[in-house]
Every structure is written in C-alpha cells, then in structure tokens.
Amino acid sequence: VVPENVPIGISVINITATDPDEGLGGEIKYEFLDEGEANGLFSIDPVSGEIKTRKDLTGRGRTDPYRLLLGATDGGGHSGDASLSIYIGDVSANDGVPRFIRPAAGEELSVSENATIGSPVFQVVASDPDDPTQPSGQLFYSIQQSNADAKSFAIDPHSGLITTRQTLDRERKDSYTLVLLVTDRGQPPQQSTKIVTVMITDVDDHKPHFGRNL
Template sequence: MQKALILCNNKSDQGKMRSSVRVIVYVEDANDEAPVFTQQQYNRLGLRETAGIGTSVIVVRATDPDTGDGGAVAYALDSGSDRKFDVDVSTGLVTTVDYLDYETKTSYLMNVSATDQAPPFHRGFCMVYVTLLNELDEAVAFFSAGYEVSLLENIATGTEVVQVQAQSADNLNQLSYRFDPDTSPAALALFKIDSITGRITVTGLLDREKGDLYTLTVVADDGGPKKDSTVVWHSCFQFPVSITIQDENDNSPEFDITSDSLVEIPENTPIGKRVAVVLGRDKDAGKNGLVYFRLVAGNMQDVFEIRTVNHTYGEIYVNSPLDRESVDRYLLKVRHLGQIL
C-alpha cells in the first residue's frame, strides 16, 4: 500500500509577487510486521478418542498488518502432535491425521506457527492444547486364559468353585459377569455366577454318574456399545471354565441280568471246572467302581468257590467232589462288593 505525503512550499520576493508548488511523496510498505495470533493458546477439551481421521479439532487465526505477500499468512504445526494432527496451511484448521487412543496418551500440547510470505519471513506462534475423552473402546480381558477345576460329587450347594476376574483398560464402568447363553442347560442348572464378584458357586447336586465334565463360558461385560459406523468395539469377552466332577463311592454294585441264575451240572463234574458266571457292575469310577464277589451262603462244605475276574465277573468253580445222593441242590448266595481296602 502506498501512502501520499503532500508538501506545500511558498516562495515570494520582497515585492508582492509570490509562487507555490505542491510536492507528493509516496511511502512504500516494508514487511516489518510479524503475524499475531488472536489467542496465545487455543484449547479443545474432551475430543473423543474414537474420532476418525479428518475430524476437525479447532481453527487458529493470525493476522499481519503488512500488505501483499508480507501480510499473507501460512500456518504450520511445528511440534507436539506426535503425527496425530495437522493444520491447514491456508485456513488454520487443525484436524486429526491418525487414530487417537486415550489409553496411550490423554492430551497434546502443540506449537503452531504463522509465517508471512515475504522476506524476511516473520513468524508468530501460539499453542494448541487438546485433551481426549476416554471412551469404552478397549477390549475386556481376563487375568487368566482359562480355569480347570476339580470337584467331588455330592459337594454341598453354595460351595465356591472359583472366582474369575477381568479388567478393562478404559476403567469407566463396573464390569459385570454372566454365563454365555450357549452354555449347556445341564451346567446352568448346577452352577451360578455372581454378576459383580465373578464368584462361581454350586447350586445343584453334582452326580458324576450323570455328568463328569462341565464347561462354563463366562462373559465379562463393561456395558459399552458393541459397534458404531466405523469402529467395532470389544466391550465383552468370553472365558472358559472347565469343571471336572471327581467320583465318590456312592453307588452299590448291581448284578447284570445276563448272570447265570440256574445251572445243572453232572455229579461227576471235575474239580476246577467252571460251572456258572455272574456279572456285576458299579457305576462309580476308578477304584470305586471295582467289583469283588463272595459266596456268603449255601456253599455247604465249601463245595464251590468263586473267583473275581477283571473286577467284573464272578466265576464259580467246583472246589470238591459232588455227590448227588448226598446233596442234589445248592442254593448259592453271591454277594458283590465295592472297593475293598
């Protein structure tokens, strides 16, 4: 911008004659002013950490009273952005250029400059302070990858099985626990979980003979939204608890219907000859399910003996000579027993 300075000069002789002249001087602008921001610090508080790339954050503005290129301003983000933000060189609009994460960094203090466009290129500076708003965007995680628990059958109801614990990096809401709906109805009838503490307890009668292994799928939920238009949020997590029911000796052996109940043998049957077989079963497992056989009545003079085979069969053998004219009928009473210590 040019400025005119008008000078007037009057000249006269000693007589009455005079003359005057007007001189116009134009003052050219020099780039001698630096850009000045309208604020020393601009604040954007509570920017959502899930804000997408390209989100507008704040507009900074600087002015320069010089004319031409000396008054034109270009903006630049000099430091503090961690490559998460940038500023438009012409408009001063600060936007996001990468995804934000409150759990990694909660705030940014950035230095923004404004430079005029003529030598000697004066610069002005301001600060931009941005804080992030914590949101439920982090996955819930259990302290352990899974639990394996063993319980004795017939354990009292109300007994605590295990306590599961999870955490969320967001740490905004109280976590709640529940069984996944796909957990088997049999398991749901026997166990329950406290929604606040994560303690799993027994609520039904455990019978190994009806079921010896249960898998409970526990869900921990922080109550956050499951998804939005751009980002899938993991607000809950599933966690397996395997419960093995250990056997107690709570079942009596039973005879199988295939056991011999009536046999006829010649009186000259040799000693050591097998003449009958009984079959016994015990629903218990391991040592508790082993079956032993004894002759407890009717075996006069020990004419017969019984041998236990594979803890399942009782084989009856002739133990001494038979004499039909002395005894023509034996009514043997066989008893099967569980584990013998």
Template sequence: MQRLGAVHTRSLVLLALQLLTQLPIADSALRYRVAEEGPPDVKIGNVAADLGLTAGTGSGDVTFALESGSEFFKIDNVTGELTTGPKRIDREKLPQCQMIFDENECFLDFEVSVIGPLQSWVDLFEGRVVITDINDNTPSFPSPVLQLSVEENRPIGTLYLLPTATDRDFGKNGIDRYELIQDGAAVSVFELQVADIPDGEKQPQLIVKGTLDREQKDSYELYLRVRDGGNPPRSSQALLRVSITDVNDNSPQFERATYEAEMAENAPPGTPVLQGTLRRVTFSVVSQAQDGGCYDSGLEDSETPSSKSSSGPRLGALPLPEEGYERTTPEGSVGEEEKSATFCSTPMHLF
C-alpha cells in the first residue's frame, strides 16, 4: 500500500510539473506587423511559440481560440498560427487610422484564449498587429483644371499659392514632389517653387520670373504634376490655367495729332463730319462760345456730330492734343474698363 501511495504521489507531482511547464509566460507581449491589402491566410505570427508553449496535435495538448479580432484575423486552434482572415484590411478605411501619420500608431488589437490540456487551465492574452502602409493610392488634385488669376505687370518674384494635392497614403508613400510642365512662352515667365510647411506637407507656389503683359498674351496653360515616394511611384497631373488680368497701364492715344474734315454749309445739326475707330472710349468737346468755333461732339459711336450752332461753311484743322483730356476709371472695374475723356479743340477758322 505504501508503494502504491508513493507511485500515486509521484504521478501527481509529475503532472503538476508538466502543467507548470506548459503555462504561458504571463508578461509575454504579442506584437506583430502585417501589410495592408494582403490576401487571406497571410502568416502573421505564431502565438504558441511567442508564449513559450509547445503546441501539439493531440486532444490533450494546449489549444487556442480568438476572443476578439476575428473580423480580420484567424488562429489555428492547435498550432497557434495567426493569419489574416477573409476580410481585406484597408489601412486608410480603418477609423482609428484616419488621422494617424506614425506608421506604428495604426494597429488592430485582438484577444486569444489559451486552454490547457483537458481544460485544466484557461488564460486570456491580448495582442496587437501593426498595419503597415503600402502605396495603393494615387495623389490627386481637387480638380482636373486649376484656375489662377495673375495681374499683368506684377514684379518679378511675385508668389502665388497653388492648390495642393492629397494622398491617402502617408510617409514614404505620401506626396514626394511637385513638377511644373510648361513649354513655349510660359517657360520664360513662370517657375515652380515648393515649400515645406510645418505640418509636414508640401506647398506648391508659382513664381513670376518674367514680364506679364495682357495686351501681348492674356492666358497661359501649364500642367502641375504631383508624385508620391512609393516604389514604383504614382503620379497625376492637372491643367493649370493662368489668366492675366488687366490693369490700367495704357493711356488712350490718337492715331494722328491733327484731323481734318470738310463740311457743307448749312449742314443740319447732327451731320457726321469725322469718323474713326475707337475702343470703348468716350470723348466730348468742352463747350465754348459759339463764335469760338468749338465743336460739341461725342464719339461713343465713333463719329463727331457737327456743331449745333453751325451757320456757314467751315473748313480747317481740328487739333486733338494728346495731353488735353481727362481720363476716369470706374472704381472696382476689372479687365476691359470703360474710359472717358474730355478735350477741347483750338478755335477753328471760319470761311
């Protein structure tokens, strides 16, 4: 009897030692990494090995079960192999990773139960899988056509901020550089500068490096291209349409300093005596005394009506001085402006 009792006691001790050796280390950390957008059954790690357990194939061995995280992961209940599940992981669509720019801060947590032989013990462990980014998104601009208005005669070096592109990827797979594609006349008047701003993004800027004259060229078409830093890189481009807006930098001018016209005597008021081509410019002769021989004229319709006080044949020169008028510009006008002016001729000779 004593011998049987000794054998039984030794069996209990051996069983206890076996169980103790199979208990996982309590402070072991389950930390893994896997790239987004992978197919199902991608191996992530082995929970049994990382907990220091010897997984077997018999019914009396340690088994495993996922308590949380089964939406994206699965575990082999015998071997402890952790793999991706049937649902594809898209890092950019995970709510907890929307505004995360540190790759190590985007992760999915899971919990796994470890069950001892014959369910002699059960323990719960937490794990974390960091989701690494791949270059699966192309940077793009807010519109395929970008509009920019630039005033003519702006000083060289004037800077204009351009719309930035967005890329759902980040880090090395995020936006790497901008390029300006141009040819012809645009090459000599514009260049691109890219500034690094505090939040880590890049700001494209258009720099004026040549003379802009709307009367010579009123628009330019360039292409702004953006590339990311992936391997291979992804890129897109948008049409950048630069419109040159007008400023009042040209005074109205006459084609000649002196105009001559003939008019029959007794011509009724309103008879055209002089016609010319004007561009949205209004002139009128300042009234003088009737015997001064000044015309009362308006050229909105590109002609000069005769004096209402004409009483006889008049023939002679009507000098139109270049500096003898006033010019006014309506406030707030842009582009083609209405201009008005007044002038007075020198007295005409009466015959």
C-alpha cells in the first residue's frame, strides 16, 4: 500500500526471480509487461527488480489497486518469461482540512457573569471532508493557550462544548478572546483555527447608593 503523498523516487517493493542456470543463462532482467492504469507512475530497475514511484500519485480517494504485470527473462535466450502480478493500492492521504461551521459569522458567544464553574457557554461544530470512519476524518477540539483569557474556559475535545473554568465578573472584565483549534487525527494532522469573543452579560449585583449623606 502506497500513500498518495509519497515523494517521487520512493521504493515500493523489490521483486526477485531465480534461475538455476549459471553464467549468462542465469542473469535475469526485469521489466514491466503491462502497466495498466498505472502507466508511467512507477519504474523498475532491470537488474535489481526494485520498483519505485516516478510520478506524483494523485489518485485521490482511489480504492482499487494498480495492477502491474512483471516479466523476468534470463540472458540465455532459451528460457521463457516468468510473470507476476502485483497490486499497489493508492490510498487517499489526509488531504482534507477541517473547518469550523459554528460559530458562524456574526454569531455571538455570551455567558452570564454569575455563571458557576462548569457552566456551558457554546458548542462549537466543525466538519472534515475526509471519511469520518478513518483517523483523518476524526476531529478533536482545543483552546490555544496563547493568552490569559484561555485559562477562564475549557472545551470538551470530543463534543466541542465550551464551559467556564473560573468565576467571572463583568465589572472587572466584560469580554474574553479565545483561539479555538480543531485538529484531525490523520498523518500528518490537519488543523484550523478560529478566533472568538465571549461577551460577559451583566447581572444587577450592585445596590444604588447616595454620593453623600443627606
């Protein structure tokens, strides 16, 4: 199985054939007899039998293998060809980047200043074009710990639910800026970020008072 994102010139497999003859009659030359749909994608060393990639494998989402028919011929001129069919599967690499769906543009995140620790704030949602049954399509969420605001909130890595981690006071701070991350489990992993602002809503928690005694 060869991932579609391997560099050109990467070794795929070494094939070998044996011949009991000695001298010229026992020298074997390897070649492609039929490359099928893989025409030009691979090369074969006529002496060692090593098969390498010679072009970018761009069969995105391909599930059927490439079928190569190989020949091994001795140098005596009196031996027949030996053939072998091999199957090189070209599996889709992790080329789908996850993206945030919610919060959408203009959608506001807010929480009351008297919310207790662990109170829900917002559930973010992201999607990935890769197969969700594969690691490259499985997502987890996090908050980038890039500023002090991040310490006031937590996010469930699986559900995307943001909750409070500290008590909040609007009179002290009325908004928090968070950098959200969504990452898939592919190799290499793909990641997207989204900057959101959480507004702290006011609660009437102060009594009126006179500026001076009457």
